[in-house]
Amino acid sequence: MASLHGDDYQGELRANFSSNVWHEADNTDMYNHLCNLFAKTRRYPETEAESLKMTLAEIYRIESSHISIGNGSIDIIYRIAQSYRGKKSIIVSPTFSEYSRACEINEHTIKLCSREDIMVEIDKFQPDMVWLCNPNNPDGTCFDRKELQAILYTYPLVTFIIDQSFLDFTMQETLTANSVLEFTNLILIYSLTKRYSIPGLRIGYVIAPKTIIYKLDCFKIPWSVNTLAIEAGKYVISQKDSSFDLKTWLTESIRFQKEINRIDIFEALSSHTPFFLVKLRKGRAADLKAFLLKEGILIRDASGFYNNKVQMIRLNTLSINQNNLLIERMNAWKQSLSR
Template sequence: MDWPSHGSNPHYLYEAMNLPFPEERIDFSANINPLGPPPILIENWGELLHTVTQYPDPAGRILKKKLSAQEGLQENQVLIGNGGAEIISLIGRVLAGKKAVIVQPAFSEYEEACRVNQCKVQYHQLHADSWDWRNDDLSGKLMNADALFLCNPANPTGVFYPKPVILHLLEECRRNDCFLIVDEAFYDFLPEYESIAHYISKYPNLLIIRSMTKMFAIPGLRLGYLLADSAVIKRVAAFQPHWSTNALALKAGEWCLESESYIKETIRLIERERQRLFYFYQERNLLVSPSSTNFYLLKDPSIQDQLPFLQFLVNRGIVPRHTVNFPGLEGGWLRFAIRGSGDNDRLMEGVDEWISSRR
């Protein structure tokens, strides 16, 4: 089966499974804020029309200034991009021909960006018993590595690795003259996140990738950024085409940074719904990853391959993310975004129907 390589765009999943595309469906495969875009963006959207007649600022200076002030960095330590995906692609160009270690399971685009640039790729595989580190094994892999990719919170597990873990990795990487590339695409869903951006001054080998599309529910606009030492930013930016970020996205990004109450409301919603869902799964003896963010892995332990579970839900218009192309998972789990209470209610109904069907 030709599985789609990403969540969202559920019609690709239905095509791959040779199923009719239902008119009514709930997409749990895309990890987007269930509240939708922040009110400031909705209320002022009409003001953006005039920007489409002008070229955007190729440096995104206004947004860059706001981001650098937010993180306590210099403007030359920030690079704005066409989503986190472009930043990952640009980093791949910098690493061309080098050796990268990827903490797996992980977002597939790290490996894609490395391999298209003829990098040698090695996995550091985490396992479902704890999703925890095996430090001795990782240390050996870093001895000849040029970069270590880590998603934190991790996609697809949702597991968050706290600051002491990151600092340990930073020291390990520095000793081995190795970049530590931390993808924080979902950091802003964490209620007690502590920024590591200020460590860039001490660790010029630290690169932090951020996305604004998940929290602010603007994946169609494509907006992300990189935080790193100014010399690293210069190297990465050398591969970026002019005007890679459009004017609509740049202005939307400025407004989104003003949405503190919306972010707090989102975190409260995700926390409440995650606790409710996890209690439901525990009561039904289903396995769930110890996620701290807005998505999680789910497994029915009575079956090894979760394809029947996936098919059952998809036939009812409930669309999870398959895990066939995640190394170490290979279809043994399903990933779900945390949506609003009504959608989560429908998911729980579908799960109960699945459990009843097996009896």
């Protein structure tokens, strides 16, 4: 069975293009900070991760009752689906597979629709909820703020779950946390693991109207966020980090995509983020992945997003040297196909 997610190999790697995280994060100071706090793991963590919630409330300048902390954004996704069990959901696709899985488990009636057809499908299907990822995983496309505001105004009786886990990876204007004060039908999901490159710690949160947060917290498992994750979350959002340079990262991503497009069997698709899809005009994505893994390079086979009707891979932009290494090996794989 093909993996549903990236970063699905636990061995040593020369380059991991499969995981959409900031690749140059230096977390040495955070690790040292957590080591000094390790004795706190002898006690149970905060039941609701209250101190992290208060820190986020101060940063966003909203009341903490608008926030709930989760064991990664995945915890939030499943709690939302559970809280609205049996509802009608539109999922803007192709996208992160866990929206569908969470809705299926909780007996939602599901309708998949394309980004372009979202308003047409809302009118036809009359859903209770609409799920969309913005910027979207896997293709990095992004609705801008005005587009989303127009949709929210047009359908006030539909609850919109907008996953902004990759918010830090785009220059596009997106919805702010304070939008939940304006729209009572809005749920915003966030992740701390992508921007700060700590996916193993599992830290996510949701910002929504108070009544929705109360509903979600009815399904929250006590102590679901561990002590070190809480402390790491507070640490990273309180530090000034000058190393994160989105503009330079996006510039390298454009160069990377252009070089890939020079190889005639590949087509890098336009993206608003440093991660993007590549369409294969020849060969199978699974075979390319296996070929590269033998050389310590991991990519994401994204064909499953398209029911394997189109052969796709997803790549995150890494360093110039790592990107050039991948281009060289993709060329080598192309040559192997003609032997």
